[in-house]
Amino acid sequence: MTYGSHQKVWWRCPQGHSYRSEVRIRARGTGCPFCAGHTVLPEENSLAAKFPDLLSEWDTEKNSPLLPTQVMPGAHQKVWWRCPKGHSWQASVASHVTSNAGCPFCAGQKVLSGFNDLASLHPQLAEQWDWKKNGALTPEAVSAYSNRRVWWLCDKGHSFCAVIAHRVNRESDCPYCTNRKVLPGFNDLETKEPVIASQWHPTLNGSFTPQQVTPGSSRRVWWLCENGHAWRAVVSSRTGKQRCGCPICAGRPLDRCTAILSEPPAEPVKISAQTAGSRRKHIL
Secondary structure (H helix, E strand, O other), rough: OOOOOOOHHHHHHHOOOOOEHHHHHHHOOOOOOOOOOOOOOOOOOOHHOOOHHHHHHHHHHHHHHOOOOOOOOOOOOEEEEEEOOOOOOEEHHHHHHHOOOOOOEEEEOOOOOOOOOOOHHHHHHOOOOOOHHHOOOOOOOEEOOOOOOEEEEEEOOOOOEEHHHHOOOOOOOOOOOOOOOOOOOOOOOOOHHHHOOEEEEOOOOOOOOOOOOOOOOEEEEEOOOOOOOOOEEEEHHHHHOOOOOOOOOOOOOOOOOHHHOOOOOOOOOOOEEEEEOOOOOOOO
């Protein structure tokens, strides 16, 4: 028999495993398929032999007739598993062995209606679901731990977008009711503080208006008092407890920029000029 023979013969490795293989394949250096983990040996390298603690999670009914003694721990074959709470899910043998992730429903990675969905765990938040903007997506179809951004409708009818998990953890409420965002006609400066808004400088703030800022804003803007004085101040300093008014009328010092803009316009300056080649002066 030559080294290149295709004839299959029986071999026995040092561990006592008996197997059939072609002579030419053995001549290339290929060894025992059981020791190499290429072939299942129920008593030695099967899932049942290597990881007996996972046998309780093997879904016998859905995997039938496949047994844990017939698959290897490194197999990429997808099989069914069942957690202690009775949740059944599919995952490859290798991924379940290496990651030991466990039940995706108990971990909040997959949604199981009636168990870990938003409507079941947090019905009070599900009541704020914006059905119109979320379309076909329902609170029964999303996990309470999801990082997905969806639309909500607060008790006052404000529609806003926020991550589900953030709302569950009370990290995100209506941005308009909490004054984090401006809603003209509800929490803007002109609506809440019309007297203060009337002193908004008509030109120095550009296109920025009192309808675009909340009374508690830390933004510095220009103001114009009834005596014609212009000055810059943070919005909240004018609406808060201090209720700061015009510093010029109050006799307080101003910064150089504000002081210059607050000065009344000077009289036009007459400039003397002399034409080229002439001694006569012309007044411009």
